[in-house]
Amino acid sequence: MRAILTPEIAPRLGLALFRPGSDVMVLFHQGRVLIEGVPEHLQHLPSGIVPAATQPLSDDLALLAFFTNERVIQAAGGLSTLNASLLRENGCQYPHGDYHHPEMVIMSYPPGSIRVCWHCDNKLREQATELLADLAHRNVVEFVIASALRNLGFDGTHQLTLPELCWWAIRYDLVDCLPEGMARKALRKPEEPFLSVYKESDIVPSLPATSIVKEKVKAVSAVVRAHAHTLEEPVKPVLKLIADPESPESFMLRPKRHRWINPVYTRWVKTQPCECCRRPADDPHHIIGHGMSGTATKAHDLFVIPLCRECHDELHADLAAFELKYGTQLELVFRFLDRVLAIGVIVKA
Numbered sequence: 001m002r003a004i005l006t007p008e009i010a011p012r013l014g015l016a017l018f019r020p021g022s023d024v025m026v027l028f029h030q031g032r033v034l035i036e037g038v039p040e041h042l043q044h045l046p047s048g049i050v051p052a053a054t055q056p057l058s059d060d061l062a063l064l065a066f067f068t069n070e071r072v073i074q075a076a077g078g079l080s081t082l083n084a085s086l087l088r089e090n091g092c093q094y095p096h097g098d099y100h101h102p103e104m105v106i107m108s109y110p111p112g113s114i115r116v117c118w119h120c121d122n123k124l125r126e127q128a129t130e131l132l133a134d135l136a137h138r139n140v141v142e143f144v145i146a147s148a149l150r151n152l153g154f155d156g157t158h159q160l161t162l163p164e165l166c167w168w169a170i171r172y173d174l175v176d177c178l179p180e181g182m183a184r185k186a187l188r189k190p191e192e193p194f195l196s197v198y199k200e201s202d203i204v205p206s207l208p209a210t211s212i213v214k215e216k217v218k219a220v221s222a223v224v225r226a227h228a229h230t231l232e233e234p235v236k237p238v239l240k241l242i243a244d245p246e247s248p249e250s251f252m253l254r255p256k257r258h259r260w261i262n263p264v265y266t267r268w269v270k271t272q273p274c275e276c277c278r279r280p281a282d283d284p285h286h287i288i289g290h291g292m293s294g295t296a297t298k299a300h301d302l303f304v305i306p307l308c309r310e311c312h313d314e315l316h317a318d319l320a321a322f323e324l325k326y327g328t329q330l331e332l333v334f335r336f337l338d339r340v341l342a343i344g345v346i347v348k349a
Contacts, residue, residue: 002157003027003049004038024049042157057160058141062181066169067141068111075172076147077279080310083113085143092117093135094124109133112140151280162186166213172280175217176210183209239265239346260300268345274308275336276326281306285315287329305332
């Protein structure tokens with residue numbers, strides 16, 4: 001939550017007084033808050049909670065096929081993450097009916113899900129209506145846009161643009177999911193009317209916009225690979241290591257252990273796919289147990305694996321069940337380190 005507040009200044013006392021409303025007061029119950037100046041694009045807003053930006057892309061029918069693509073939904077976090085985000089809000093999404101139960105459940109409706117109360121769930125189950133389809137589509141579109149904003153480093157006040165959405169698709173290897181209408185808009189190609197009857201002389205063969213986008217992505221990838229072969233250091237490594245066989249601690253009988261910390265490496269780990277479900281990771285999980293952690297400490301930053309929030313919570317909820325399902329933490333970190341070394345993220349100094 002973000003809010004805009006107007007302070008009352010008491011300069012002689014060195015105090016700044018704020019009067020938040022009841023809807024903003026919950027922000028101060030969380031402990032410390034961040035205070036910063038109001039950016040220029042929010043200067044027109046009144047005092048109170050900063051609303052999320054409107055997203056024009058959500059109403060563009062040319063993008064609907066992309067937003068509802070199964071691979072796109074999976075790259076955004078999957079249906080389980082969509083369901084969890086829906087349940088974090090309150091209120092039945094079905095607008096009709098004179099009664100709504102206070103308990104909310106998730107009703108599956110392709111291509112996504114809808115948040116409904118128990119009463120509406122019993123009434124609407126197995127039904128297929130245009131209203132339910134619109135609700136399911138809206139939930140999926142908003143979920144994918146929110147995921148793209150988060151992955152690109154924006155907050156909810158940013159209005160996602162089509163070039164940014166296309167870059168997100170390229171980043172997550174979703175170029176082949178781009179529909180023709182979306183690719184044509186991204187390339188700024190004019191819409192061509194489709195006539196019911198054409199003269200043979202009026203037919204001008206041309207490449208589809210999706211093929212042009214794919215060719216451009218392939219061309220850029222080929223240039224990057226060509227430059228990588230010509231440079232002495234093809235990829236700038238995230239981490240360089242050096243061995244010191246004569247470190248001062250190695251001559252001590254009982255040396256004091258120091259935890260190895262490298263925030264650059266852990267930040268890179270967060271950008272990788274989850275080691276369990278291959279969805280975008282949220283956290284670098286430090287190995288627990290196996291002599292790697294103790295009271296008020298944790299493993300070195302080298303012994304981490306990327307996990308999405310759902311898998312991370314699953315691990316801490318029941319470690320034995322997690323390792324039975326996905327393999328031991330040692331197997332996961334060994335597999336991840338093998339890939340890290342193989343792609344040149346860690347190199348010798």
